[in-house]
Amino acid sequence: MKKSQRLRWQAMAILAVAVLGAAACSSSSSSSGSSASSSSAALTASAPGITPTTITIGSHQPLTGPAAPGYSEIAPASNAYFQYVNAHGGVYGRKIVYKYLNDAYDPTTTASVVRQLVLQDNIYALFNGLGTPTHLAAVSFLNSEKVPDVFVASGCDCWNQPTTYPETFGWQLDYISEGKILGQYVAQHFKGKKVAFFYQDDEFGMDGVKGLDYEIPSSMVVSKQSYVDTNVNIAPQVAALRASGAQVVVSFSIPAFTALLKLDSLKLGFNPTLVVSDVGSDPITLSGLLESFAKQGGATVNGNQLTNGMITDEYLPALSTSDSWYVLFKKIHDQYDAKEPLDGNFFYGMSVAYTFVQAMLNAGRNPTRTDLLTAIEHGLPQGPMVAPFAYSSTNHLGVTGAYIGVVQNGVVTQQGSVLTTTTSPTSPITTYTGSEEQAPASGIPSP
């Protein structure tokens, strides 16, 4: 009996291994770039992910899950810009292949898909990986594999560690600076009023609150409430905000939770002035979310009406037909990505893709991975951004400033000038005197 049992176990174990092998072998469907064509002979496969005809980059994006509303439009927008560049000569003749995988805003999945992109799909760089908690699950792996980790879609100042994470660069305004700029506005415009904070309980929300605390006197702050992105029941927090008697609520939240905050406040007849960080305030995304959430609850609301008067900050130009970037991006939108709404998230995806193409052009004809990092550390022109980038060998944060905007009828209207600052608690907030760049006629940056 003992022997037959052992035989059985042996058979089972061998089978187990065989299946592992079979499953793994059958699926090596990695799509490597096409072979060299008749293009310039000077183009070489200068780095992993670069062939004479292609540059393959990858990303992790929340295409489904709690962060998907709004943010799922970003990667298709970037891809639309890359398609536009590919159709107009590419980057030194190479076409950009952008492979973005869904991580559903779940860190375990992020860890897995980023390994797939690096180890199997052999990407040149990870581009615009979205989310603070998610990207934290990938950042040390990317740096130990020496894969450029450029323009993370998160304003956590944790990306700015050039010695620990030499491969990693931020892009958007960091949350501390954003908190300072919003905080200064609140302290100046709502003197003597009661202010409360509502924030996501992670680096994103806590960095924002840090910036707010630098500028808003603690005597004004009556309550601080946080939420976690996996729990949509924020009724207790909203009740606490209401009970605190707050007249102004500053919110560092993703769009779905900004909408929930607004709706739960409405239910309680609580109507404070809302000040919302850039990432959670796109009026078109919010309006759609407000209407669909209300519909689920059996109510009808007018989304644009509810976002009226909301205060936010913005580091990209306003969506206005008089802006050269808007005209350019709308043209690309209508040609390559007309199914997605033309909103702030679309603008974000386009702009970050523009910055990436700029960096690739600056990195040279046959760039190694290090060439890209060096190009960024030498500084990049601000492109569509309203303020300059801070890139240097000691600073891996992105844009340095933003303007305050007020939402009216679904559009952010600029109030006052562009303000710049840094993450330091003592650094001043100054008015930016430089002017905005105009979009190039070709739509493609020049090296």
Next chain:
Amino acid sequence: MAIIVAAIVAVLSIKLGQFRDYQIAEIAVEVTAVAGLTVLTGLSGQISLGNAAFMAIGAYTTALLLIHLNWPFYLALVIAGAATAVAGAVVGIAAARLRGPYLAGATLMLGVALPAIAYVYPATFGGDQGLNVTFTAPAFLGVNFPLTRWQAWVSTLVALIVLVLLANLDRSRIGRNWRAVRDDDVAAALDGINVAAARVRAFVVSAVCAGLAGALLTIISEQAGPGDFTITVSIALLTAAVIGGLGSLPGALWGSLVIVLVPTYVTDMASSHGLSSSVGNNIPIAAYGVLLILVMLVFPQGIQGGLRRLIGAFLGPNTKSRRIAPTPHVTPSADQAPASQHEKEGTS
């Protein structure tokens, strides 16, 4: 024998690409957790909707030991197993008094509440972003040895050890007692089996497996965060156990293969067909759901049950197929009953 198996995996891991190595490691983690759950549910007849909580205990124990005490990972694994054994015993004592929906409810509560502790003590557990650990391949393997291969080796080895131990446990007196308790606890008690002790024992075994799986997950993904142990993970474990075939250890492997590999493939399929993003983004989830429904329709006893039936039909019901079939069963009653009627594996 396990050594030979480990050697085969080692060869495979060298032949395959690094991402395949990582997937082997992921599968091994899943097998470890699912094997524990399939023993709990299939053999002792209890249900747990909260095994991800035990994974979290194992993961955080490992992460804290690696970060603060710089322990070697194998010691951390042992301690993680011990810590979850204690937790499993505590929960098991409560669980032994509950049945059916009440037990499901209690374990569900555990699964929801326990990972949230990480948010309450962010200084210790790192809050939402969790703890980052550094895991490296040992120096004697050389500097160019891929980390993912080492991770695949370690996790496969642990998974195999767990499977060997569980297979032995299953055939021992303890395993027979579990089945007796599962089929009729009154009759089992009349036969002199300590029903409560048997149930607690099953809970401890399943918790230790989950804890080891959590510890392995920490060293392969090099981090432990509350997002890794949500209630969906607990449900996925149960899904894998049911899809594979409840109570069957090979079934734990089938189930793990399905839940680790299928979502990756359907994502690749969806993204390569140029669908609009709002449709394409949700196709993997829909396809996964359809697949689960199909498997349950075609193989009501899970993949392992289905395979056993297919092989039985192919070789004829009265041949001694089981002596040569590569899919041995672990339920002794099948020695007397024809394979096709082997339907007693349920939680009832």
